[in-house]
Amino acid sequence: MARSLALFAIGLVFGGGAGFVLAAANGVTFDGHDHGDPSHHGGTHAEAMAHDHSTTVNLPAGADAPSVAIALTQDPMAGWNLHVMPQNFRFAPENASTADVEGEGHAHVYINGEKLARLYGNWIHIPDLPKGEVEVSVSLNANSHSALTVNNVPVSAAVTVQVD
Structure with missing residues (x-):
């Protein structure tokens, strides 16, 4: 049981670390996005324009x-x-x-x-x-x-x- 728990903990550490390295290598950041910039809404240009906060x-x-x-x-x-x-x-x-x-x-x-x-x-x-x-x-x-x-x-x- 102790060995299984130790292997599980090691897997979590290395798996999490590999995930962060992979995310960083692909330019993923944790700083959010500018909600006022329609290009940050993802999807197509039409979808971004449909979520335009500048219209009334x-x-x-x-x-x-x-x-x-x-x-x-x-x-x-x-x-x-x-x-x-x-x-x-x-x-x-x-x-x-x-x-x-x-x-x-x-x-x-x-x-x-x-x-x-x-x-x-x-x-x-x-x-x-x-x-x-x-x-x-x-x-x-x-x-x-x-x-x-x-x-x-x-x-x-x-x-x-x-x-x-």
Whole structure:
């Protein structure tokens, strides 16, 4: 039994090491990708363009126009809790990356202008914020990932907090 366990451990070490060497030899890195660059989405050019964050879906103003409000509170244990409260808008994770349907989609959460996450519900826990004055903002986006606008004004909300 001890010999089998030792051989298993040796196999894991050498197998894992060989995997890392093979990945490094093929240019694989662990630093993620620039989500704003459509060429990093993989697939065909048409697929990359379908996930273009620079386009907008403009809706007319009126009683049915979407809007969003946010509230950021410090979590009693650690981090921050962001409450996203859309009006005339439904989070639709089941339709992400599909054709736009008026009044549904997802949100993008930003910290000081840098995208933190895609959001499919009303709450998100933010484990840590940088020190100093911090702007947390949220934009509503269509299923196609295009930003929603009303009369060409982005449907978004922001709050600024001082983090010590």
